[in-house]
Amino acid sequence: MAMFASAATSCLDDGYEAGRLVAIQALASLQDVRPGLLVAFITEQYEHTEVVRGIRSVTSSAPLIGSCAGGVIGAEGILKKGVGLLALHGEDLQAKVALEVGLRQNPTQTAERAIEQIEAYLPDPSDPRPGTMLVFSDGLTGGATIDEALHAAYAMSGPLCPIVGAASGDDIHFQKASVFVNDQVVDNGFAVALLRTSAPTGIGVCHGWHPIGPRIVVTHSERNIAYEFNKQPAFEVYHQVLPHLDLTIENFHDKVHFYPLGLPQINGASLVRVPVHANPDGSIEFLADLPENTVAHILEGSRATLLEAAQDAARQAVAALNGRPLVAALIVDCVSRPPLLGNETATEIERIRDVLGHTTPVLGMYSFGELAPNAGVVAFHNKTVVVYAIGQAYP
Amino acid sequence: MLSREVELAVLYEIASISKRTRSLNDIVKLTLDKSQRLIGAEVVVFYLIAAAQDALQAHATRGIRLSQVQPSIPLSSLESIVTTTLWNAPQPFPWPIDPLLADYPIKSSLGIPIRDGDTLLAWLYAARINLDSFSPSEVTFYNVLADQVASSLEMMIAREREQEYYANLIAANQQLEQTLAELTSAHQRQEQLIQTINQLSVPILPVGPGVLLLPLIGLVDHQRSEQITSAILEGTMRHRARVIILDLTVIAVMDEQIGQTLLNATRSVRLLGSSVVLTGIQPQMAQTLVHLGVDLSGMITRSTLHEGIAYALSRTSDSRR
8 A cells, every 4th residue: 555756847948848857757766657646836937738748748647737836846946947746656546637617707616517527536434545635726816716616625525635735826927827637738727636545644734924913803895805904994004003114005015025914713823814905995905805804913924933834834744644654745835935035935945844854755836825724624825835745554 | 722812803703793794695604604714613514494494404514515414404303402512422412313414424513503582593513523622612602603693693584574574565555556557547448438328328310401310218317418408409509400309219217307308408499499309208108297297388299200200301391491
């Protein structure tokens, strides 16, 4: 029942060749056994269909899932331009993939149609092989859309099959966010892979942002637009809590990167919500829904707290393996963290790898949003690090 | 152990539910959202009292598909459970029916009755599979949530009743307006019909040069009497009639009203320089007229219509010579 994994990255200019190269490298490390599942991340500079064609020219019919990334995280560090591939093999590993288009227009139905394709393979409560649902969702469709799709997916997958994944995106250019399954590369898509194995898996979620200032009540909001905090225009409250920023409607977008909003959760952590821009009427548009009458805080982070959180996410994931050796890990890191981390961006990945082990096959991406359980239930996260760890199967 | 700040935040958000619920859909959505996001239930089922009031029906879910939960629970089996009940594996299940159909490896679950006084409005089922059991604080949160949901449902029911009352009023008013319109229309039709009948009941027939015939038909009341007199005068003038024959052949019963009509018509025609000939007077009718005191002395009478016409034509031909 042993599990095997390998990861490879390439930054060749030619997309097809880059795809071929990572596939050849990954399969070679797997000693040429057929992979049960392939996960690929590709940065925005490539023609994604060409990269996928390159990968598939080597891996043939092995199930493939992946997305556009704001950067690829691999053994060599962070690639601003590159292709990464993680290959998994296990004797009892079963993977089923599905893809649906139409997320922006109808998030619930699109997610449901995708899950319905693999529903027959969802684990029974008594099944010794629990499942994990990898999800990659077009990040340009917006957080509110993805949030809705996630709830629909979770209603079908349930707590027996946790969801982990990413909102796809580019390096904050907001131009490319394709997702893919096997030979199909699409925009506006919802890609899923059901991973079933008796090997233990673990998910770690952490962000490192901490509340500052007084508590704020979201007194008027609709979906992802906050009109009023504490019965004042939302922008005014941000301005009052952060007077040193000299916020204006015009500079709001550029100056609040490092001051997201946090919604307290029962597990003690805040669910981070990113303000995108302020409107002339004083409302603020956020990346995801902000329920009315929610109590919130403006959050602040430092390089130290963000680095510590990334390491904590890795620790949580590994701890969930119940002492079993780590076989491989996926990292989903928010694309908005590097601007704060600056020249310590690579340190964040190093800290994660310090926990995961520097020889463990690891693949990661920078995302427009992180999908992972929050207090047991899947949630759409922002400015967060998610680590998904796969352990060695029990003998 | 929750921090005071988190407790306050969770309580505030839960306690605000009734502020913003406008429909059943709102209530259910917020309840499921708070149950999961705020209080960390991995599976939530919202049961709502059925229309027949004899069972609770699964209305909405989170973390599991609606089709995969117990669709209906008899009300009788839950009515006695008046407070939130916590269950932890491997204790015996406290509810007669497992909402998750006994298949889920649940670690702990809560059954939360949502009541309006003694009446069960809904039942919330919250379960955990991967997380630890519900803490006393979390049970308290669910109790607050249940109170809020109950208030929201009561308000919604009151609003629905009010809307139903106004809808009924509007419907009754519309019905009334429609009935009134129908009655008005019927009345107009009846008026037209009466007018037509009246015209037909006073037929003035020219039977020769300067001779008009008016057969009296049907009952003659005061109104009709006036119509007859008016028709005779109008016909006399229009046709420049010299003789008007009033035929009583089909009048079965002679009464004072008819007698008076005959007198009035005769006097009026005379004033125009013409004369009236009565035809078809039966012997019994003649007796009645005398008995009624109608003076026939000034009237020309003939026993049959035929004779009356012959007389009239002879009079008019004499005058033309």
